[in-house]
Amino acid sequence: MTAEERKHRIEAYLQRVEFASLEELAQHVEASTSTVRRDLTTLEAAGNLRRTHGGARIITPKTDEFAFTSRDTHQLSEKEAIGKACVELLGTNRSVILDAGTTVYHVARYLEEKAPQIVTNSLPVANLFASANKVEVILAGGVIYPRLGVLVGPMTVEAFSKMRADVAIMSAGGITLEGITNSHALLIDIQRAMLKAAQKIIFCLDHTKFGRQSVSPLCGLDMVDTIVTDSRAPQGLVAALRTQGVEVILAPHT
Amino acid sequence: MTAEERKHRIEAYLQRVEFASLEELAQHVEASTSTVRRDLTTLEAAGNLRRTHGGARIITPKTDEFAFTSRDTHQLSEKEAIGKACVELLGTNRSVILDAGTTVYHVARYLEEKAPQIVTNSLPVANLFASANKVEVILAGGVIYPRLGVLVGPMTVEAFSKMRADVAIMSAGGITLEGITNSHALLIDIQRAMLKAAQKIIFCLDHTKFGRQSVSPLCGLDMVDTIVTDSRAPQGLVAALRTQGVEVILAPHT
């Protein structure tokens, strides 16, 4: 194993467990504690970690819905299940707005046969269909937000304001009984425009989003038609959402 | 196995596994570690790898993150030379419109340090900068034209009509003394909008485009400020273009 690889694995491991002791890390990457120490110092300088006595912790928010990497294995099987379940909700021949966000990305992967028209501001989604010509994909214009691979800015908002679609499939950072919130303020305006443009609103939220609140409020529950989540969603909140008139679908565990 | 093939296999292998040790690579391509070392040095210079102690790592695990590798190796070295020469034409701090097309794609690869603002309708170009945050990239909206990864349609035309930029770097299908032509009728309207939006017009055309005519006329030579081509361009036509007041730059053979 190369030094590079080892550091990468340390980061990946910490991404999963959030905090780990030196011993734990050393064992995981099969190196001495000295080496891990040195690695941690350089990684800390790079800015993703914070060393503590006896171990290290990641700085980056552990589950950022919109930080896109296809290598993201975070709640992967749940997201896949949600993707499948969500696609089954859609009839054929519909125009669909797809939000950016990792969960919705997994919806897109199953969408190829269903939807003839997809509108999105997500580069990863666009790339997904860039070589397949079954689907017509419309990409909203805008400024590329680097880390996320999302198009943002007034151009994007304007593009969605001028559109009409049957369904919008959305991501978000958190959901409570007070409504839906998101962490990236830049995206809020765009998401609002998406909500206005679509007749039916579906939110795809894995169970970790339940009971969480992010900084920026996006919309109330009255806007939402359906929520697709996985089977580990907290039952209490699910029941409460249903009494509020929101359809909640639990994707079966695969 | 040829050297070319070997390097290609190294790249392909790394594309899959992200990291690999020298031993691992040497075994995979059935060559000595010395040879692999040399290969890695040249591949690193080409920009796709990064050498590390004990092995190598790909710089962009583009596999599916923002995937869109232009596998096109047609006239590669010429296009690279044109790319370099073209970038040297640009001062710093400029807004640049980038046309879609493989030649212009190679310009983009050298543009990172120069231009703070890039406007394009090309997905490959967008992907190139999607993870780098030195450059601000504006992507025009539109419908994805599958095979080419280009955004087309009225939305795209409108986006460019509303813009102003210092320079437009363009591709085309052919150039003669009668003007510049292009084969994709869908792109003509967009390219015209680009030309109108920019103050200075640069065309990047490898030597095979000289003396060729495609179906759709794009613009006359009076619109063109500069043409960047490679050293194999026919001297007669180059001279004739110069008498017409067009600056023609021959990128030196590398």
Next chain:
DNA sequence: GAATCTTTTGGAATGTTTTGCAAGATAATA
């Protein structure tokens, strides 16, 4: 087709970096 030149390849000698260990220094805890 032979002879010569150029390029590429694999290995050996020589530097450089990384690694793991141990000893002293520093911080946490009672």
Next chain:
DNA sequence: TATTATCTTGCAAAACATTCCAAAAGATTC
């Protein structure tokens, strides 16, 4: 303050990189 755990520093061994060289493989010339 004593005690323990964790951290830094210095060092030798190992792993790795670089440079140089001779043999092999191609390309060129006659």
